[in-house]
Amino acid sequence: MIYNVAGLLTGNLGDSEQHELENVSLEIDGHSLKEINGPVRLMRTDQSVHVTAEIEAVTNGACSRCLEPATLNVVVNMEEEYSPANNDLVGKSGKSSNNVGSSDDDDYYDPALTITEQNYLDLTEGLGQALLGALPIAILCKEDCLGICPLCTVNRNIIQCSCAESSIDPRWAGLAGLTGKGAKFVD
Numbered sequence: 001m002i003y004n005v006a007g008l009l010t011g012n013l014g015d016s017e018q019h020e021l022e023n024v025s026l027e028i029d030g031h032s033l034k035e036i037n038g039p040v041r042l043m044r045t046d047q048s049v050h051v052t053a054e055i056e057a058v059t060n061g062a063c064s065r066c067l068e069p070a071t072l073n074v075v076v077n078m079e080e081e082y083s084p085a086n087n088d089l090v091g092k093s094g095k096s097s098n099n100v101g102s103s104d105d106d107d108y109y110d111p112a113l114t115i116t117e118q119n120y121l122d123l124t125e126g127l128g129q130a131l132l133g134a135l136p137i138a139i140l141c142k143e144d145c146l147g148i149c150p151l152c153t154v155n156r157n158i159i160q161c162s163c164a165e166s167s168i169d170p171r172w173a174g175l176a177g178l179t180g181k182g183a184k185f186v187d
Ligand SMILES: [Zn+2]
Pocket: 063, 064, 065, 066, 067, 068, 140, 141, 142, 145, 146, 147
């Protein structure tokens, strides 16, 4: 996921390149993302390279309801600006370099979105963050996962326990017994 963009930076505004990610894997913040696929488009803008990517990926984790292994498909549309560390290239062909050294924008420096002095654009961190942002807070093995029974702890996707059939809250079970005695009394 590292591209040499020297050609783009020395080219004309609006020049673009298209790359294809095929079955790439990525580890980020403890998440393992696999089968990363999709087109990546790099376009030369005034002072940067504009990156757009439509990415699909797969990740694994434990289902937050039943704790069984779950596979999750992630889709993300990434869009970022990558600025060159080597401003000379864009400075030469850029339409304006009058404000070099005086712009407050120079104070903003994000290493993940910086093209190296050698003109390499590394998509790894930016794409990883985009994918992380697309992950749901809770992974589910399936949308209607029944989870684990809080009373008898069976996986309710596999075993249908009878706990749920009883509408009596366990805290009231004792009272239910009293009611039973009461009923007997009425008889
Ligand atoms: Zn589940």
